[in-house]
Amino acid sequence: MTEKAKAYQHQKQILALINLGLTPLILTLMAFSPYPAYLENSARAICPVWAGTFSLFFAFFSLSFLLLDLPLAFYSGYVLEKKYDLSTQTLASWFKDFIKRSFLGFGVSLGLLLALYGLILRDPQTWWLWAWAGFALFSYGVGKLFPVLIVPLFYKYGPVESESLKQRIAQLAARFGMAVEKIHSLNLSRTTRKANAAFMGIGKTKRVVLSDTLLAQFSEDEIEVVLAHELGHCRHHDIWRMFALNLVLSLISFRLVWMFLPAAAQRLGLDGPADMAGLPLLLLLFTAFSLVVQPLVHGISRRIETQADHFALQAMGSKDAFIRSMRKLALVNLADPDPHPLYEWFFYDHPAIRRRIAYAESLNLLA
Numbered sequence: 036m037t038e039k040a041k042a043y044q045h046q047k048q049i050l051a052l053i054n055l056g057l058t059p060l061i062l063t064l065m066a067f068s069p070y071p072a073y074l075e076n077s078a079r080a081i082c083p084v085w086a087g088t089f090s091l092f093f094a095f096f097s098l099s100f101l102l103l104d105l106p107l108a109f110y111s112g113y114v115l116e117k118k119y120d121l122s123t124q125t126l127a128s129w130f131k132d133f134i135k136r137s138f139l140g141f142g143v144s145l146g147l148l149l150a151l152y153g154l155i156l157r158d159p160q161t162w163w164l165w166a167w168a169g170f171a172l173f174s175y176g177v178g179k180l181f182p183v184l185i186v187p188l189f190y191k192y193g194p195v196e197s198e199s200l201k202q203r204i205a206q207l208a209a210r211f212g213m214a215v216e217k218i219h220s221l222n223l224s225r226t227t228r229k230a231n232a233a234f235m236g237i238g239k240t241k242r243v244v245l246s247d248t249l250l251a252q253f254s255e256d257e258i259e260v261v262l263a264h265e266l267g268h269c270r271h272h273d274i275w276r277m278f279a280l281n282l283v284l285s286l287i288s289f290r291l292v293w294m295f296l297p298a299a300a301q302r303l304g305l306d307g308p309a310d311m312a313g314l315p316l317l318l319l320l321f322t323a324f325s326l327v328v329q330p331l332v333h334g335i336s337r338r339i340e341t342q343a344d345h346f347a348l349q350a351m352g353s354k355d356a357f358i359r360s361m362r363k364l365a366l367v368n369l370a371d372p373d374p375h376p377l378y379e380w381f382f383y384d385h386p387a388i389r390r391r392i393a394y395a396e397s398l399n400l401l402a
């Protein structure tokens with residue numbers, strides 16, 4: 036690893052740890068303060084209709100949260116990326132994206148929370164089950180629409196330009212039953228010099244996305260191996276496997292929040308679990324659960340990634356391009372090939388690059 040990558044990763048890790056503590060800290064401070072009740076009363080004074088009060092309350096809440104989170108978001112999202120020459124954005128362009136992301140997040144969260152609190156109000160006994168069913172439908176919708184609705188808000192799809200590369204891609208895709216039209220280039224270079232690739236979408240929206248930064252900096256056989264990895268995700272139905280995991284965990288989390296919320300709300304002096312002033316508490320419970328299960332989710336994700344690597348190595352029949360692509364990925368993205376095992380255990384959804392290379396080297400490929 037270069038000195039530059041080391042310094043970058045060191046800062047990234049510190050920021051990740053701060054970020055890990057910051058959200059629960061802000062939520063805890065808010066939950067134990069009179070601030071949410073004050074926001075609720077102010078919102079009710081402006082609009083006494085429940086949905087209106089809730090929407091205003093959530094707008095005030097989100098704005099407060101955003102302001103507290105902004106310094107860290109700005110530093111890690113813009114300053115650090117600029118400092119290490121990874122970002123290609125101007126400050127104005129970064130800020131525009133940030134506002135867009137914030138509004139999008141606000142709109143979606145408001146819709147979900149209105150529905151959730153509506154359910155808690157209507158049916159204090161079984162809301163968790165309905166909320167879970169609704170959340171499952173929502174997740175399915177997001178999985179399906181993400182590549183066609185959300186991605187185009189920030190990036191543009193394009194074709195793969197090079198003819199010889201296009202041919203190689205078409206051949207590889209055909210071998211594994213994927214139409215070549217489903218392989219897109221994406222102008223990630225609008226925001227970063229980092230390279231990336233992904234498999235996303237469900238049914239008709241299913242696609243492999245290769246960043247233009249990857250296409251520009253990787254050789255044809257390296258790109259082929261990255262594509263083979265993504266095709267591995269497709270063949271292994273990894274979107275459905277992660278979706279199933281998500282369903283199980285979200286069911287447990289809704290049920291646990293349902294169990295703990297009434298007593299916790301009472302202790303904080305709220306008017307029951309449906310009191311909107313309890314929103315920081317509700318979010319804190321969900322956040323705590325997701326932090327507890329994060330190592331499990333990431334562990335499963337790393338396994339799935341190793342299986343996709345295995346698929347790619349078998350499909351290519353050689354390790355050489357795979358290992359070169361991994362080294363280049365580390366170089367281009369200033370990745371830490373060998374993070375502390377504890378850090379990897381908690382934060383990494385892909386195995387560390389040194390592990391991925393070691394895995395490839397350990398394989399006995401049958402030609």
Ligand SMILES: [Zn+2]
Nearest residue numbers: 264268340343
């Ligand atoms: Zn992958």
